Amino acid sequence: MRKRANITAKLEKLAVSDAVRAMTYAEVVVILIDATTALEKQDSAIAALVEREGRACVIGINKWDLIPANQRAAALEELRYLLNKQLPQLGGVALVPMSAAQGRGVEELLEACLKARDVWNTRIGTATLNRWLEGVITHHTPPLVRGRRLKVKYMTQVKARPPTFHLFCNMAAEFPDAYLKYLVHGLREGFKLPGTPIRLVLKESNNPFKNKKKK
Numbered sequence: 001m002r003k004r005a006n007i008t009a010k011l012e013k014l015a016v017s018d019a020v021r022a023m024t025y026a027e028v029v030v031i032l033i034d035a036t037t038a039l040e041k042q043d044s045a046i047a048a049l050v051e052r053e054g055r056a057c058v059i060g061i062n063k064w065d066l067i068p069a070n071q072r073a074a075a076l077e078e079l080r081y082l083l084n085k086q087l088p089q090l091g092g093v094a095l096v097p098m099s100a101a102q103g104r105g106v107e108e109l110l111e112a113c114l115k116a117r118d119v120w121n122t123r124i125g126t127a128t129l130n131r132w133l134e135g136v137i138t139h140h141t142p143p144l145v146r147g148r149r150l151k152v153k154y155m156t157q158v159k160a161r162p163p164t165f166h167l168f169c170n171m172a173a174e175f176p177d178a179y180l181k182y183l184v185h186g187l188r189e190g191f192k193l194p195g196t197p198i199r200l201v202l203k204e205s206n207n208p209f210k211n212k213k214k215k
Contacts, residue, residue, distance in 0.1 A: 092194025
């Protein structure tokens with residue numbers, strides 16, 4: 001998939017359209033990038049689309065044979081840094097060096113895809129999830145908003161593919177993005193969920209006395 005401005009032929013337009021359609025139905029999407037060029041905006045745009053569609057993701061680094069052996073560790077570290085910076089919503093995505101010309105890295109790519117699919121299918125029990133939640137809230141309590149403390153009541157996972165959680169709280173519309181990112185990062189680190197989208201849906205916790213008639 002080249003940059004949209006460079007796509008002129010009708011056949012290529014159809015091929016790109018089919019690729020995007022396939023992405024929306026896939027379980028795992030492999031994004032193939034060129035090891036000899038810097039991470040391009042188009043690469044990040046495709047990865048962002050994968051995340052929005054809720055697909056598991058693996059990144060294949062082609063032409064790895066053209067990178068000098070003494071520079072490979074540094075090149076891999078730099079790429080991981082750029083990906084984590086530009087796409088934190090896919091933090092920890094698997095990077096697989098490979099060479100299409102030499103036929104190397106294909107088995108490793110398949111293994112990474114199977115692992116990514118397992119992560120994408122992860123389910124976490126409610127009791128385990130809320131023990132974790134208690135710890136992260138104790139470490140970093142929700143902030144005050146207009147003089148009122150934001151409160152998190154409990155969390156439950158409602159589905160997988162990708163992992164989706166409901167967070168029950170007060171003042172759901174007031175929770176700052178920074179705190180929600182803190183929770184998502186904690187979920188990714190605490191439950192080993194690298195490279196998969198994580199959905200966190202806030203639910204207003206019902207007050208059992210709110211609609212109760214006075215006697």
